[in-house]
Amino acid sequence: MADIFDVPRVRSDSTSTTASQSSSSRQILRQRLAQLLVCLEDLSSDDETNEEVSRTLDEAFYLCGKYTNRESFRLHMVTWNVGTAEPPADVRSLLQLDSQPATDLFVIGLQEVNATPVRYISDLISEDSWSHLLMDTLAPMGYIKGNKGGVSVRFSFYGHMLCFLNCHLAAHMNYALQRMDEFEYILDTQDFDMYNTPQVLDHKVVFWFGDLNFRIADHGMHFLRSSINNGRFNLLWDRDQLTMMKKKEPILQEFEEGPLCFKPTYKFDRFSETYDTSGKKRKPAWTDRILWRIKPKAIETEDENMSTTSSTDDDEYPIKVTQDMYTCDVSYGVSDHKPVIATFNLEMRKKVETPLVTLTVKGHWSADEDATFTYTILENFESSTWDWIGLYKIGFKSASDYSAFTWVKDDEVAANGEVVTILESQQAVMERLVPENINGHEK
Numbered sequence: 001m002a003d004i005f006d007v008p009r010v011r012s013d014s015t016s017t018t019a020s021q022s023s024s025s026r027q028i029l030r031q032r033l034a035q036l037l038v039c040l041e042d043l044s045s046d047d048e049t050n051e052e053v054s055r056t057l058d059e060a061f062y063l064c065g066k067y068t069n070r071e072s073f074r075l076h077m078v079t080w081n082v083g084t085a086e087p088p089a090d091v092r093s094l095l096q097l098d099s100q101p102a103t104d105l106f107v108i109g110l111q112e113v114n115a116t117p118v119r120y121i122s123d124l125i126s127e128d129s130w131s132h133l134l135m136d137t138l139a140p141m142g143y144i145k146g147n148k149g150g151v152s153v154r155f156s157f158y159g160h161m162l163c164f165l166n167c168h169l170a171a172h173m174n175y176a177l178q179r180m181d182e183f184e185y186i187l188d189t190q191d192f193d194m195y196n197t198p199q200v201l202d203h204k205v206v207f208w209f210g211d212l213n214f215r216i217a218d219h220g221m222h223f224l225r226s227s228i229n230n231g232r233f234n235l236l237w238d239r240d241q242l243t244m245m246k247k248k249e250p251i252l253q254e255f256e257e258g259p260l261c262f263k264p265t266y267k268f269d270r271f272s273e274t275y276d277t278s279g280k281k282r283k284p285a286w287t288d289r290i291l292w293r294i295k296p297k298a299i300e301t302e303d304e305n306m307s308t309t310s311s312t313d314d315d316e317y318p319i320k321v322t323q324d325m326y327t328c329d330v331s332y333g334v335s336d337h338k339p340v341i342a343t344f345n346l347e348m349r350k351k352v353e354t355p356l357v358t359l360t361v362k363g364h365w366s367a368d369e370d371a372t373f374t375y376t377i378l379e380n381f382e383s384s385t386w387d388w389i390g391l392y393k394i395g396f397k398s399a400s401d402y403s404a405f406t407w408v409k410d411d412e413v414a415a416n417g418e419v420v421t422i423l424e425s426q427q428a429v430m431e432r433l434v435p436e437n438i439n440g441h442e443k
Contacts, residue, residue: 010258012294013320013347070320073104073157073346079288080332080339081111081168081211081266087133088334094341095137103343106143107153108134109166111211112335135397145398152190154203159351160319161196163203167210173283176241179213180249187251193384201295204319205346208255209290211337214242216264216285224284225275233260240286255291258326258342265340271333288328290342292321320347356381359389375408 078094092098095106110130127135135145146155154163167186169179190200197203216224217239227235237243237260246252264284267276276282322345328338356379362372375389390402 010256010323010326011320012256012292012322013318070347070349073348074101075105075107075344075346076103077107077109077207077209077290077342077344078339079109079111079166079209079211079290081288081335081337082130083112083270083335083337084114085270085334086114087130088332091133091137094329094332094339095134096341096343097137097141099343105157106138107164107207109164109210111166111168139395139397144396151186152200154192154197154200156352157346158348158353160205160317160348161203163197163200163206165190165200165206165208165210167208167212169211169213171213173215173217176214176217176245179241180245180252183208183212184251201293204295205321206255206293206295207290208293209340209342211287212242212289213287214240214245214285214289215287216240216283217244219283221281221283228263228275228284233262236260236264242286242289254296255293257289257291258323260286260326262327262340263330263338265328265338267336268330268333268338270336273330273333276336288337288340290326290340292323292344294319294321317349317351321345322347354378371404 076096096103113128113130131145135143138145146153151167152163152165154161156162165186167183169182187200192198200206216236219227219236219239224236227233240260242252242257246255264286266285266287267282268274269277275284323342324345325341325343327342328340330338332339356377358376358378360374360376362374365371371391387408388405389408390399390405392402396402
């Protein structure tokens with residue numbers, strides 16, 4: 001069974017970074033309402049008083065509006081160094097599929113997935129075994145895998161830019177500084193082709209997770225195991241390398257993490273809940289972590305040319321992140337690491353609620369004829385040369401499961417935003433009358 005502890009929920013939001021700051025807007029609201037009452041008591045017919053009442057009402061209603069129309073979304077995250085092992089027979093408990101409310105978004109980061117040349121070639125032909133198991137479990141419940149991969153995944157979630165950064169950093173006790181160097185290098189070199197979020201830290205919310213490999217320094221093996229066996233994890237926190245690094249590394253101070261109220265997740269004998277009994281006798285450590293960062297509000301400077309006040313977007317569309325659970329599941333034994341699980345509640349106002357485009361089928365479709373439809377832009381949005389439209393069968397698991405697709409061509413957009421688009425027939429694709437690969441995308 002997983003070690004689950006009843007710990008206070010950890011919360012952060014884009015309008016503040018501390019509990020005292022989070023109440024500042026409510027205090028301002030109360031002050032404005034108090035001013036309104038004073039104005040009403042002294043209400044007269046002069047224009048100056050009427051203007052004060054109007055201005056106070058406007059400010060009060062604006063602040064009230066910041067706390068309305070917000071919705072909550074449940075996020076379930078897992079990080080697991082699988083040690084090149086094949087997946088277990090079942091992962092339902094890892095995904096906690098019976099939990100309520102239902103999860104809106106699963107983010108799963110794996111490290112040390114078997115990547116031998118033979119395995120790499122086989123994965124090009126068919127989905128890898130881990131992805132296959134996870135999607136066989138999630139697809140029947142209506143979940144679909146996105147088409148992203150690599151170290152980082154970023155996307156717009158109802159208009160809010162989220163980034164998930166999955167890392168596997170340098171191992172061994174004495175390489176804490178190298179791990180920091182690697183992390184900073186990733187942040188500096190990971191570029192995105194978007195003007196408003198060109199790098200990881202430009203996103204509204206960043207989740208940093210993976211086998212970060214930070215160890216527990218100084219303590220001997222006997223003290224470590226005694227503290228763990230007695231459930232006194234707090235005795236080890238101050239010597240956790242990541243916790244120690246946060247005290248002196250400014251970039252780490254921007255990231256938050258829930259309390260480590262679960263067993264260190266490394267290193268175990270495989271298929272057991274026993275820490276390493278090999279000749280190496282590795283010390284237990286919380287190597288596997290999940291942290292998050294809300295983009296700080298910019299600070300106003302005295303230099304007019306260097307003013308960095310927060311944008312209207314930050315004020316009107318705040319996002320609040322609350323961690324509901326942070327634990328590991330020791331029941332899984334295929335690896336010498338135990339998987340770490342975190343669930344979050346994302347509270348936000350949707351910046352995008354209506355579809356940006358609509359598709360209308362033209363005529364009758366059949367497998368041996370080209371399919372024609374119109375693509376109509378309903379709202380302005382930033383288009384990309386990588387925009388494409390896919391045709392899918394009901395029950396598809398992934399964005400790569402399309403039956404056919406076509407690129408969206410900007411130069412074909414009419415004045416009314418309507419584009420007539422043709423999907424090549426399946427028969428044409430099968431007879432190789434059209435390319436099977438266009439710009440790296442297989443048909």
